[in-house]
Amino acid sequence: MLLMVILVASSFPVGAVIADKLPPAVTMFIRFLMAALLFAPLVFKRHGFALPKPAQLLGYIVLSLPLVAFFWCMFEALRYTSALNTGAIYTLVPAITAIYAFVINRETLSPIRASGLLLGTLGALWIVFRGEAERLLALQLNHGDLVFFIGCLFMAAYGPLVKRLYAGEPMEVMTFWVISAGSVWLFLLSLPQLPAINWPQVDPSVFVGALYLAVFTTLITFFLLQFGTVKLGATRVAAYSFLTPVFVLLLEYLLGKESLTPLLMVGAGCVVAAMLLVQRDSQTAS
Template identity: 65%
Template sequence: MQPTARGYPVIYVHGLMLLMVVLVASSFPVGAAITDGMPPEVMMLIRFVLAAILFLPYVLLKHGRRLPSRGKLLQYAVLSIPLVVFFWCMFAALRHTSALNTGAIYTMVPAITAVFLWLIHREATPGRRAMGLLAGTLGAIWIVFRGDLEALLGFDFNRGDWLFLLGCLFMGAYNPLIKKFYSGEPMEVMTFWVISIGSVWLLLLSLPALDEIAWGQVRGGVYLGVLYLALFTTLVTFFLLQFGTVALGPTQVASYGFLTPLFVMLIELVRGSEVFEWILLPGILLVILAMLLVQREGIAAGNPNKSVKTTTLACRSR
């Protein structure tokens, strides 16, 4: 069995990448199940604070108590804005649309990122990857509109779809902004401060609602759901993303994001929240094609071990 650059079997690393996609995909059904439990900004505040607390021991043990400069803190504050907007839009959108729709729209983030990379850095997208981004975007649109040509031509998004698309536009700016601001610091340090400062923004947004929440009457499943999101779809996926990016390269790892709606659908079918419709099959095949095209582009590039600066360009997975 051919080893990767880090000496691990290829099938082992790809298996971890599939696990990462399953965890990311699970955030949509979990979010849909708990979104009515609290205001979106309050749930995101709890999630970000928990994630920062969980990150803190690792950052302290590995890097000590070293504070960033004022300039870096300002950059981290700017970087936190797309994440805060994205996650708020996600939870607010899930009150009006399905987990499958949000999972499908999420696959548009790489294409949106490519547009921002060109606008900010004038960085062109290689041909095979561009074809993959186009196929993934078309597949996502097909899934959202359930193959309904009339709805597609009228671009009949519901309120939740539009709201989550807005969040994805902000998320698409995240990686280009990382490329602009990154100066060689460990990614776990950057992630910790981005999440921590994001918690401050969310606290400011949540202040009007905090006194109105009857905390004792919030069902336990809501707290468990937020804990799950903080632990598994934030902390665990961060380390899986870092591991996979070093072992396989950022392009191959980013391509797994196209499988998100497929795993959202499988989770929803198991939960009984969705019924499989054959009309979705062309969209599913397009997102799988998108993944394969981008994977091949990564393999053709040779995927040498990248610097941390390059690895940050992998698709953000939270």
């Protein structure tokens, strides 16, 4: 899960480079299609080519919907709102996941785990707003924020649904078919825009960036997320997302774009303490 968070954090600077060079739906389609095509030889070599049973295929289609809905909502929301607003709203995902996990998986939320989720949310918000109360007070919600919040509601459902729909198949098979189903949805979303694109004139960095995102922040992260959810539970896995702004902060520091002030370290300390609370409570419960 730590590796997954590091990879997710690395996707932000890469995504920023290519975000405005193609329509968002098209960029996501290329990313998912690359991931599916690259993963296919490994899956078919190990497990042979066989279509899933109808019930399994339906499950993979269901699992692909929250991912596609989240990414579409994210790019659509960023037309109207800021990265700061979306970062603040995304901190609510672990708490929403805990609610879904109770409804879908009957995963209970103890007082210790609830305290950890609250502390993690506050710590992540602290980092997002750089420890400045003025930024928080100046936050103005708009149409884009509502769209992104709807996307977060979809994303929070992904982990609990994985836990519910996993039928014991090899995890790489599940990952492949979920990504493939997502590619179909994204193809349908981007279809109206594809004919208008002058492909020879597309900046090569788009394909290089999309390839990185396909391998490291689609294939590997989806595999790790699904594996971790089955082994650890949806709430415990979701709590790791609190670390995303911490790793983004560290990455920006290494790139010379951010300084590690004492205020920011307070937020990072809250996140680490929250992680320890959630993980310790989960281990005690198990």
